[in-house]
Amino acid sequence: MYTGLRLDSFKHLCNTGTIEIMPAPNMVTLSLDQHADALLRSCVKVGETVALGQIIARPDISFSACLHSSVSGTVQTINANHIVISNNHKDTLDASLTPKSNWQTWSKTELIAHLAEGGIAGLGGAAYSTSAKLSAGQQQHIDTLIINGMECEPYITCDDHLLREQAAYILNGVQILLHACGASRAYVAIEDDKPLAIDAVRNALAQLNDQRISIQVFPTTYPHGDEGQLIGLLLSKEVPRGQLPSAIGVIVQNVATAFACAKWIYEGRPLISRVVTVTGHGIHECKNVEVRIGSACKDVIAYCGGYRGEISTLIMGGIMMGTALSSDEMPITKASNCLIAANHLDLAPNYIEQPCIRCGECAHACPVDLLPQQLLMNLRNQNTAAVEELGLRDCILCGCCDTVCPSHIALASRFRVAKLQLLG
Ligand code: SF4
Ligand code: SF4
Structure with a gap:
């Protein structure tokens, strides 16, 4: 069984205090390539006055998330990649935005479509539209929702802080997501280096008293926050190659995504x-x-x-x-x-790469059972068929192979480029 890596933690750099709200800037640049599943098309014009929370771009694909203006102001520029809006600092809210207290009476499809209108996307780093994920799950029977609060990256603490400060609201979001995917149970998964978050979730669960939702605490290990790794850890199930977790009846959403769902449904505040x-x-x-x-x-x-x-x-x-x-x-x-x-305290020294000594450490460290040294060799030989066959598509770019390589070969960065170039 894969046991993961114990990495040095730097979470202490950013582990105290509470979440601060930064004042809105004078200008925002909103990327039209915001969601991993769909490019967006602008639906505003240069010179147009827009309200805070107004939809400014829509996807061509149904159930992908919309994009909203994060300030009130004037559209300055639109090009293929961005919409730039100057802020009038009035935060004039789009009048059409209203809370939806009756969401429990909606069908799954109605709820999923509404989450798309709210621009809800995976906030764990991928930004895949939540509604697209949920709608893919409509083809299968979903029995389990996993709320991913593992946050196994050594520096990141935003989910930890959100859990500490907003656990009750996150659980409200979990209830919304349960309704949207039809699962009968939800697990909030957290690593054990977040004791305050764990306490906050346990207290909020006791208050909520929803038997469908429970907490699961795991040892701190990298990369157990990866979707596939977490499913294996929690349910002892494997997502078949090339398929989504919904193929085995599972939907995974990040804790911040659950929070965004609650904000959208209960306050009418889209993801801005x-x-x-x-x-x-x-x-x-x-x-x-x-x-x-x-x-x-x-x-x-x-x-x-x-x-x-x-x-x-x-x-x-x-x-x-x-x-x-x-x-x-x-x-x-x-x-x-x-x-x-x-700076130099955060990054490993710039070692000069040495030749591969075929020690096999990278293969041992790979959480998805790839052979990184073979992948590297075939990439160097531009043997695309072999690279595909060796499963480059399944590489999660976790960097575990780099971390253990005694020859300091930068494997993951090459795999990242290759995935983009060869596999699209
Ligand atoms: S860990 Fe590095 S040196 Fe060892 S087999 Fe893998 S690529 Fe080669
Ligand atoms: S970056 Fe890819 S090949 Fe390297 S350990 Fe992670 S999944 Fe395996």
């Missing part, structure tokens, strides 16, 4: 902001901050006191699975769970 962990040794004040979608990273960094000295890299996402940003002008998207201003 999210909590971001801003951390790393290259930032002055590490914080969890609620940020309007479309805020520039540099504004978020400035809110956290700015950079501390020279940084080596600004990383969007976790230290293991995140991506280096080319510029801090990049906007926060629904997928942006963490910003790491990394």
Whole structure:
């Protein structure tokens, strides 16, 4: 059985205080490539006045999530990638947004369609439309909903903080998701390095008294927060190659997604902001901050006191699975769970790669039973058929192979590029 890696934790950098709300910036840049499942098409015009929470872009695919303006103001620019809106700082709310207290009387399809209208997407880092996931699940019988609060990346604490502060509301979101997928049980899965979150969920569960929902606590191990890994851990089931968890009757949603569902249904507030962990040794004040979608990273960094000295890299996402940003002008998207201003204390030294010694450590460390050294060899030989056959599609880009490689070969970053180039 795969046991995962015990990584050094840097959660202590950003593990105290409460979630702060960053003031809305003067300008937001809202990406039309926001959701992993669908590109969006603008439905506003340059010069148009838009309200806070107004839908500004829709997907062509049904049940994918819409995009809303995260400020009230004027549309400045629209291109193939972005809509830029200047903020009038009035936060004039779209008058059509209302709470929906009667959601329990709705059919699954009505509820799923409404979640799409609210722009609800997976906030664990992938930003796949929640409604698209739920609608795929309508073809199968779903018996289990898993709410993923594992947060196994060593720096990220936004879900931990949301659980500590909003456990009751998250459970309301779990009830909405249970109705939408038709499952009879839900597990809130949390790693044991989050004792305050665990207490908060246990207390909220006692108050709610909904027998369908329970908490499951697991040892802190990387990458057990991965959807497939978590299903194996919790249910001893494996998602068949190339299929979704719904194929085995399971839907997995992130805790922040459950929170966003409750906000949308009970307050009529679509997904216009999210909590971001801003951390790393290259930032002055590490914080969890609620940020309007479309805020520039540099504004978020400035809110956290700015950079501390020279940084080596600004990383969007976790230290293991995140991506280096080319510029801090990049906007926060629904997928942006963490910003790491990394310096030499955060990143491994720049080792010079040595030849592969065929030790097999990378294969031992791989949670999805791939053969990373073979993948690498075939990538170098541009043998696409072999790369496909070896299962590059199943690589979750967790970086476990890199971590254990004694030759310091950067395997995962090559697999990331190859997945994009070869597999689309
Ligand atoms: S861990 Fe590194 S050196 Fe060992 S087999 Fe894998 S790629 Fe080669
Ligand atoms: S990055 Fe891919 S190949 Fe490497 S350990 Fe993770 S899943 Fe396996």
